[in-house]
Amino acid sequence: MKVNKILETMDYGTAPESSAAALKWIEERGADFGLFINGVFVKPAGRESFATHNPANNELLAKLCQAQTADVDAAVSAARGAQAGWESMGGSARSKYLYAIARLVQKHSRLFAVLETLDNGKPIRESRDIDVPLVARHFYFHAGAAVLMADEMPDYQALGVAAQVIPWNFPLLMLAWKIAPALAMGNTVVLKPAEYTSLTALLFAEICQEAGLPNGVVNILTGNGSVGEQVVIHPDVDKVAFTGSTAVGRHIRQAIAGQGKAITLELGGKSPYIVFDDADIDSAVEGLVDAIWLNQGQVCCAGSRLFVQEGVAEVFHRKLRSRMDKLRIGDPMDKSIDIGAIVDPVQLQSIKRLVDEGLEEGGHRHVAAIDCPSEGSFYPPTFISEVDPACRLMQEEIFGPVLVGSTFRTPAEAVALANNTRYGLAASIWTENINLALDLAPKIVCGVAWINTTNQFDAAAGFGGCRESGFGREGGWEGLYAYVRPSYQSTEALELIEPPQGSSETVEGSIDRTPKLFIAGRQVRPDSGYSTPVYSSTGQQLGLVGQGNRKDIRNAVEAAHAARSWAKSTAHLRAQILYYIAENLSVRREEFAQRITAMTGAATESAKAEVDLSIDRLFIYAAWADKYDGAAHGVPIRGLALAMHEPVGIIGILCSDQAPLLGMVSVLAPAIAMGNTCVIVPSQAYPLAATDLYQVLETSDLPAGVVNIVTAAHSDVVETMAGHMEVDALWYFGADGHSASIERASVTNLKRTWVNNGYSRDWQDTKQGAGKEFLRQATEVKNIWIPYGE
């Protein structure tokens, strides 16, 4: 177009980034890629190929190798072979490699960016200005983490071999989020990139070579979902990290249940974007461009549910629609494009279907009045207002450039609407009122909250969700613990303790005591109406305990739910109550010791020691209640990323038989210290320590429902607890092998699980029996981003 003509129209024209270098890179490799195993690219005979396309124009980019079982074995074996050497070289040495990788990512930054855009369809601006810089940043951060590991995480060691399966929406960034922490902590990895978008992972493999990374430390297998499945279920893998859909995450959780693998899942979302009437409305409108139109809305934490306060909704919606009409969609290589191509025609169809079907239930659709290319996989920016929680569009993740919206009246209603979802990943809150913002952020169920901003990421701040958005964090100190295990962890098998048997004779001269269940602060009879005799080690009947069943569990969870305001009580108050429990237990020290002796046959001195240690544990967690501080992460914005420790919610705990009192107190205390409420199933063999303890709890000002105790055979209630969708986490310390079934059943709501996999834990040991490991299990880290500045 001629200059004088442009002077009239003032169009932007096109500013295409050249794809020549990236295409040449592909061509030089024959447009046909192998697998990266043990430091070299291999293409074993007989492997099938599959094609990877540019979604913007459907052109073939390259052929990739479909890995087979033998390749998975080879990759895992290479990773296993390299792991010990990689870990033992030490954090400082590993750091040098991570630093080299960071530098090489920067040196090849444009090649990475262009290749990513070619393969994925995201605008070059995003791959160039967001993805690749964050990738380099991630490796820098973790180069530092490797150095600091020895001093800052002295009780931890690598898990071993990590199987990592990543999605197609941020191919290279998700690779970095997986590989950097794994390597920093001394693990080796087998990574399976998404079928649609493997090219940058293969380029990354080359820079691993360039950086001189020891062979086998990073292995990359391309292929479809079945490769991913084979990698994660491989018996020689110690850790599974997955980012992707909730459906696949659920499948993986089930597939590896009972294998003793550590797991983190970063899954779907339907994150709320809340705008109050005192917000900077124009900025909040602009924020939506970054929230739902970043990466064509194919972002797990996309702000996809808009809630605007009623008084400003009309203005806000009008401004939003006119903003949409200024977006530019088209060739992702054009540097003046806001929205590129949907990753694949399959995903495009999925978006279309969801929107069209969803609209049948109502909603008012605005499609941006802009030119949308007819060739290639493009979907126009869309806003659907008047969508209510009852509508599918408000509940289901669309994973496309489609925003749905509704309104609210009060802050409380905003919270209620925001939390009315199976997901819990992120949230954006827009208000100029700091009181409101900081009140709301903790109330929204999510792992990341952004105040007056959205979609901010940094290696120094953890990212991850709760509910069906998964569990575990990536980034920050909190993310490192996903790749380590405590070095004090026992490797001895846990022995099953059979309850003592005996006759129905009771101890002479004693008045009958009826241990009951303890639910909602009251002693209640079991629903079943059955009781089980408890015998002393010498065979005398010590009492009858209720046989708890699924309905008792249901009632206990109801009570725990009703007591959730415990989370809002002050840490000081929780500490006071823990001290008070300790004090009251101390008063009855002799009695508890005698009971332990009677049940277990333990020597008097050792029984007293168990009571004393239990009192100590209560003191420890009373101490921690107001000292397990969060952090203010050093993220590169003018502002704060506050990493707050929040309670997990309702924790179900199946206790150990090993130390009937100590084993329960050691888990109960950290749980309630951090603000959780719990449903506790005590030792099966020696349940009377628990039923005695509720009397202590009753006299210690503990609010009703914070601790609920259901005596039951673990096998009678474990499935109910693991499957209960109101239970947020389940801890298992029992000896009759329920670890696998718990992990399998936990997929109903993707609750966090902490199971022993049949290994023992020495409750007397100060490390195995107490400490930050317990506190981490009892908390979620929520990162609240608060930019500031006038």
Add this chain to the structure above:
Amino acid sequence: MNLLQRNPGLPLDLDWVLSVQANTSAIERRCKTLPGRRSIKKNHQAAWLLKALTCIDLTTLSGDDTEQRVRRLCRKARMPVRRDLLRALDIASERVHTAAICVYHEMVPAAVAALDGSNIPVAAVSTGFPAGLSPYALRLAEIGESVKAGAAEIDIVISRRHVLTQDWQALYEEMQSFRAACGEAHVKAILATGELGSLRNVARASLICMMAGADFIKTSTGKESVNATLPVSLTMIRQIRDYYERTGYHIGYKPAGGISKAKDSLNYLALIKEELGDRWLQPDLFRFGASSLLGDIERQLEHHLSGHYSANHRHAIG
């Protein structure tokens, strides 16, 4: 380009003014990412640079200004780009001149004379520019003197203290009286944004000045330590957009001070296009208050045509 109806102003609406918010971090994020979102290359870049050039209020505001110096600047305003460059771009040379000349009152007659027959208006900075702290009556009188001397545009400075003390009524009345004193001359309200303390204040002061009848709102005198920035601009033009949406009146925008690079001018134009729309990309609604920007644009135009980086001395100074 249609002729616009002049903004008559509105009664002071404090409910509206006080509802205005401006979140600094969010505004900065928008401005930081915009240059990466819009890239203007090749012929488009040349056209956009010409557009920027025609929106310049070519300015000299120095204590050592003389009539001869001003005449030289006016000649540059009439012929800002070498003829051979314009020919190569196939642009009629009479189309290309700066939007105005901006001077102190004493230089107005010289500028008017030098621009005779050019249709280039003379703008006078006024009202005790730059601090705006001379006696109120003198400030009003100064406007009248400049109008009488032939200035078609008056760049007034507001009393920053009214903003800093949140005395919106006083600011409104001051601006109203300045507007009245201007008569037919168009009035640009200089907010001196670098001295207002917050973007929220900038936003509210912008709105007040429009309500009081400003034709243009302008960032700075060029004498503050911080002058025009993209965040300040975004803040002000969003108020212009709201004012237009509520009243139908177009208010002009003039960033001034600190814009000296051709690349910067493209970012400003893109910001205007994105937030206000194409209608504002005309000199009746958009100006750059600048002096050295022109030289960089000339160099970039020559580079566009020749493929070689240019040098200052190849272009006439103003």
